[in-house]
Amino acid sequence: MLTDRQQAVLDAVLALMVEQGGDFSMTSVARRAACSKETLYKWFGDRDGLLTATVRWQASKVRAGNYDSQRLDAAALRESLENFAANWLKVISSSTSIALNRVAVSHAASGKSNLGHIVLDNGRFAIGERLKPLLEAGRAAGLLAFDDSEAAFRSFFGLVGRDVQIRLLLGDGLKLTAAEISRDASQATAQFLALFGAERPKARFI
Structure with a gap:
């Protein structure tokens, strides 16, 4: 179950995709979501883990x-x-x-x-x-x-x-x-x- 803070991070990833496509870094996500890269790695692992969580978050809206x-x-x-x-x-x-x-x-x-x-x-x-x-x-x-x-x-x-x-x-x-x-x-x-x-x-x- 995602926390509100984690959901905000995934929304930041989606916003960056709208603006920049797929060429964003963990640093840019951390900056947009106002958190540290260490926190991103702790919550989601690597970049693929962050992308997986983002896709799951978006798909979860279909119920x-x-x-x-x-x-x-x-x-x-x-x-x-x-x-x-x-x-x-x-x-x-x-x-x-x-x-x-x-x-x-x-x-x-x-x-x-x-x-x-x-x-x-x-x-x-x-x-x-x-x-x-x-x-x-x-x-x-x-x-x-x-x-x-x-x-x-x-x-x-x-x-x-x-x-x-x-x-x-x-x-x-x-x-x-x-x-x-x-x-x-x-x-x-x-x-x-x-x-x-x-x-x-x-x-x-x-």
Whole structure:
């Protein structure tokens, strides 16, 4: 669990990425966050450790919401999926995520650092593992029908993201308002439920 002070450090890293791309030093982070380099190394280890913590911090903002897996109904499933979709759209359309992903793509292409793998492992893959329990709970409750939770997640991910992230990464001036994010999250959820929704089997009485 990150302290408020540690969160402030990671926000400083994200701010530097927006301003400078990936070419920042531990010294510049320490200066921006008003702490010592020794503190950074103590908290996060090396630069890769700091980057990993930063990616995890940004990805943690994408949540599936609170739900009771033992008492999941159609309304709670829809609400949780919509919350996840809205959180994810809000995060990926932020200037910090755009900068972070641009740096990760650049470093992955050049081999400059391990940031590409860090973003995949602690961003996309971690987010998938965060949502799959909800999908599996929906299947157990008879609300969803699918064979593979990874494939179901990828379908939902695609319906939510559409071409938004690639457009933003390539410099499109797309601006998503809160109302547009809410609308798109609701629409993606409805489309997903149309593809994977299943009615609960009726009880049989003997």
